[in-house]
Amino acid sequence: MTLISADGTILRMPRSEPTALTLLRRTHEAQVVELLRRLGALSRAELGRRTGLSRTALSSITGSLIGRGVVVTAPAAPARGTRGRGRPVDLLRLNPAIGRCAGVDLGRGRVRAVVSNAAHEIIGSESRPYPRRTSWEERTAIALELLDTVLGGGSDGLEGIGIGLYGPVGPATERASAAVRLFGERYGVPVLVDNNTRLAALAEAVHGAGAGTRHSVYVRLSHGVGGGLVVDGRLLRGASGAAGEIGHVPADPRGPRCHCGGRGCLELYASLPAVEAAGGLGDDAAVERAGRLTGQVLAGLCNTLDPELIVVGGELAGCGERLLAPLEAELRARALPAVRQGLRITAERLGDSGGALGAIALVRQESPAPRLARQPYPAAAGTGCTGPVVSG
Amino acid sequence: MTLISADGTILRMPRSEPTALTLLRRTHEAQVVELLRRLGALSRAELGRRTGLSRTALSSITGSLIGRGVVVTAPAAPARGTRGRGRPVDLLRLNPAIGRCAGVDLGRGRVRAVVSNAAHEIIGSESRPYPRRTSWEERTAIALELLDTVLGGGSDGLEGIGIGLYGPVGPATERASAAVRLFGERYGVPVLVDNNTRLAALAEAVHGAGAGTRHSVYVRLSHGVGGGLVVDGRLLRGASGAAGEIGHVPADPRGPRCHCGGRGCLELYASLPAVEAAGGLGDDAAVERAGRLTGQVLAGLCNTLDPELIVVGGELAGCGERLLAPLEAELRARALPAVRQGLRITAERLGDSGGALGAIALVRQESPAPRLARQPYPAAAGTGCTGPVVSG
Ligand SMILES: [Zn+2]
Numbered sequence: 001m002t003l004i005s006a007d008g009t010i011l012r013m014p015r016s017e018p019t020a021l022t023l024l025r026r027t028h029e030a031q032v033v034e035l036l037r038r039l040g041a042l043s044r045a046e047l048g049r050r051t052g053l054s055r056t057a058l059s060s061i062t063g064s065l066i067g068r069g070v071v072v073t074a075p076a077a078p079a080r081g082t083r084g085r086g087r088p089v090d091l092l093r094l095n096p097a098i099g100r101c102a103g104v105d106l107g108r109g110r111v112r113a114v115v116s117n118a119a120h121e122i123i124g125s126e127s128r129p130y131p132r133r134t135s136w137e138e139r140t141a142i143a144l145e146l147l148d149t150v151l152g153g154g155s156d157g158l159e160g161i162g163i164g165l166y167g168p169v170g171p172a173t174e175r176a177s178a179a180v181r182l183f184g185e186r187y188g189v190p191v192l193v194d195n196n197t198r199l200a201a202l203a204e205a206v207h208g209a210g211a212g213t214r215h216s217v218y219v220r221l222s223h224g225v226g227g228g229l230v231v232d233g234r235l236l237r238g239a240s241g242a243a244g245e246i247g248h249v250p251a252d253p254r255g256p257r258c259h260c261g262g263r264g265c266l267e268l269y270a271s272l273p274a275v276e277a278a279g280g281l282g283d284d285a286a287v288e289r290a291g292r293l294t295g296q297v298l299a300g301l302c303n304t305l306d307p308e309l310i311v312v313g314g315e316l317a318g319c320g321e322r323l324l325a326p327l328e329a330e331l332r333a334r335a336l337p338a339v340r341q342g343l344r345i346t347a348e349r350l351g352d353s354g355g356a357l358g359a360i361a362l363v364r365q366e367s368p369a370p371r372l373a374r375q376p377y378p379a380a381a382g383t384g385c386t387g388p389v390v391s392g
Numbered sequence: 393m394t395l396i397s398a399d400g401t402i403l404r405m406p407r408s409e410p411t412a413l414t415l416l417r418r419t420h421e422a423q424v425v426e427l428l429r430r431l432g433a434l435s436r437a438e439l440g441r442r443t444g445l446s447r448t449a450l451s452s453i454t455g456s457l458i459g460r461g462v463v464v465t466a467p468a469a470p471a472r473g474t475r476g477r478g479r480p481v482d483l484l485r486l487n488p489a490i491g492r493c494a495g496v497d498l499g500r501g502r503v504r505a506v507v508s509n510a511a512h513e514i515i516g517s518e519s520r521p522y523p524r525r526t527s528w529e530e531r532t533a534i535a536l537e538l539l540d541t542v543l544g545g546g547s548d549g550l551e552g553i554g555i556g557l558y559g560p561v562g563p564a565t566e567r568a569s570a571a572v573r574l575f576g577e578r579y580g581v582p583v584l585v586d587n588n589t590r591l592a593a594l595a596e597a598v599h600g601a602g603a604g605t606r607h608s609v610y611v612r613l614s615h616g617v618g619g620g621l622v623v624d625g626r627l628l629r630g631a632s633g634a635a636g637e638i639g640h641v642p643a644d645p646r647g648p649r650c651h652c653g654g655r656g657c658l659e660l661y662a663s664l665p666a667v668e669a670a671g672g673l674g675d676d677a678a679v680e681r682a683g684r685l686t687g688q689v690l691a692g693l694c695n696t697l698d699p700e701l702i703v704v705g706g707e708l709a710g711c712g713e714r715l716l717a718p719l720e721a722e723l724r725a726r727a728l729p730a731v732r733q734g735l736r737i738t739a740e741r742l743g744d745s746g747g748a749l750g751a752i753a754l755v756r757q758e759s760p761a762p763r764l765a766r767q768p769y770p771a772a773a774g775t776g777c778t779g780p781v782v783s784g
């Protein structure tokens with residue numbers, strides 16, 4: 001298409017490039033799709049407010065998206081007390097049959113695969129335990145089998161796969177590259193990999209205890225002590241991919257040597273084995289000490305990071321107030337007034353599913369070009385994602 | 393302007409809105425300006441690579457920018473060994489006479505004002521001490537006077553002002569709002585305010601010891617112990633604006649009470665008064681202890697944040713290796729292998745000017761709509777900046 005301005009000038013566009021108007025319309029469409037993708041279901045009025053598009057422009061865009069099956073409409077539940085007065089308002093949402101995302105958590109003792117649709121509904125979830133001595137090849141084979149099951153035998157409408165791995169995951173982690181290759185070749189979609197505890201931090205921040213927060217710290221008290229930091233809504237990975245290792249901050253700088261090389265690391269006092277050695281999860285004093293020292297380490301971290309929320313997860317979080325009360329007391333006694341004032345401390349909500357749900361959240365957050373928004377156009381050059389390890 | 397497509401359809405654009413082509417061209421212009429603004433001077437080839445624009449499109453855009461005086465050309469120094477062979481390559485840069493940015497550091501004991509031009513050259517810098525008992529009104533009056541002097545009597549071509557304040561600076565800090573009002577009304581440009589130690593962290597990350605890094609930690613050992621975190625190239629502020637308070641991370645959890653309410657905070661061992669009480673800056677043991685405990689606290693922080701660089705500033709950094717060697721030894725002994733592997737530790741480069749230079753860096757980084765790119769167009773609605781405290 002050649003554009004001619006009203007004054008007669010011919011504005012040539014190179015044949016292979018889209019016209020300016022097409023580009024602008026694409027941008028607006030992508031905005032609408034991105035909002036529905038992030039927020040689930042919205043009314044036309046809400047979409048108008050959030051995009052700033054005129055009613056006419058928005059109506060043309062939503063009309064086209066509905067026509068192409070990318071967006072569907074559903075009547076909203078009537079507001080209380082309106083009882084039939086006024087027209088029912090239609091909500092727009094992404095077609096649940098497209099825009100699927102998969103999350104796979106390859107944990108130490110089990111694999112979990114979860115698939116959600118574009119409307120953010122979980123449409124399948126399976127988990128299978130394996131013995132700790134299971135090889136990497138066997139683990140990934142089980143994961144692929146499980147994902148096939150949850151996907152229902154096909155990768156139609158699949159946007160991407162997020163994978164959580166136990167242990168450190170950085171740009172140079174071999175298992176990460178192997179997973180990207182394996183899953184990317186099998187399903188032909190972008191694959192993003194991260195540490196599964198860090199992904200649980202993201203899942204809690206997006207869907208769980210921290211929904212609506214921008215800055216949160218997740219600490220997981222389990223066989224080891226790990227965690228994840230969400231800064232300004234995004235996962236902090238660090239220079240080598242090791243960010244979040246709260247377990248190796250010293251709780252007692254003169255304490256015993258830790259396997260990491262440090263001294264008196266939090267993991268030596270607040271992990272499951274440490275609490276079991278000190279009396280077990282039923283022993284109030286052992287749990288109290290774990291909570292207190294976790295609170296102490298978190299105080300230092302909070303004074304530097306100034307988060308709005310601490311989410312405590314892992315088996316120890318199951319001790320409830322016996323753990324959380326001393327943790328919170330110690331944290332509040334040691335944190336700066338400005339820092340503790342707005343700070344909330346809570347147990348995790350998503351439990352065992354956090355890693356897989358966080359893997360999905362990672363794909364939805366970092367995969368920059370959702371296929372469903374691209375669908376009616378020729379494929380864009382390159383499918384670069386911003387995650388740590390990626391294939392297209 | 394009404395656009396008519398080649399097939400005769402009239403594509404109406406609302407009168408008050410710019411056309412799609414204008415919008416697209418603005419986006420491309422803004423890209424070019426933003427690249428030159430961030431990177432200083434670039435060849436046309438380099439601009440083409442970085443923007444992805446065709447040679448024709450780029451030439452039309454740079455031609456217009458040069459015509460409007462936004463961009464100027466200058467021959468690049470000939471490469472070694474080419475001695476006159478080939479055409480000399482012109483570099484494009486922003487016109488140094490426009491796009492000025494001011495940084496003001498309202499410190500405890502002195503004010504500093506620095507002005508840089510669009511080519512990132514410092515074109516003026518002044519500082520003036522004041523007694524510690526000087527009132528807020530007097531301090532700001534001195535700052536305004538100093539800034540007038542450095543600006544050379546006019547705010548022509550001024551893009552914005554960054555202001556560094558001592559003490560905690562968050563969204564609710566009254567002094568910050570007062571400074572925004574005062575400087576905003578006087579100069580009629582966007583004003584961004586942040587804590588001056590945090591701004592020094594940004595300055596070191598952008599122009600100083602950390603130039604080229606994405607993740608760095610700045611620690612300032614002075615009358616107090618403070619710092620700043622740069623995560624993915626941006627300053628971390630935290631939920632209440634308190635992020636970076638490294639001085640109140642415990643170095644000895646069972647140590648004496650600190651004024652902050654905590655126990656055994658780093659500031660009790662590694663601040664200037666603490667070292668002076670323990671023997672002074674000339675006393676090797678006192679300096680060594682400060683370095684060692686700073687390294688210990690940084691190890692915990694690094695294990696969670698995984699930065700690539702630690703920058704040490706403040707009066708104690710002047711002790712050089714007597715401080716840095718024990719700091720680095722302790723840090724490396726306690727940090728996780730993955731974390732310490734890529735980690736570099738160095739003294740600050742910008743010294744006393746860090747706060748003011750960081751204030752400029754903040755304006756260049758966070759002020760989203762540089763005036764010089766907007767110049768030929770009607771003023772955009774709103775001048776919202778993303779900094780913590782802002783006025784237009
Ligand atoms: Zn350790």
Ligand SMILES: [Zn+2]
Pocket residue numbers: 639640641650651652653654655657659
């Ligand atoms: Zn303190």
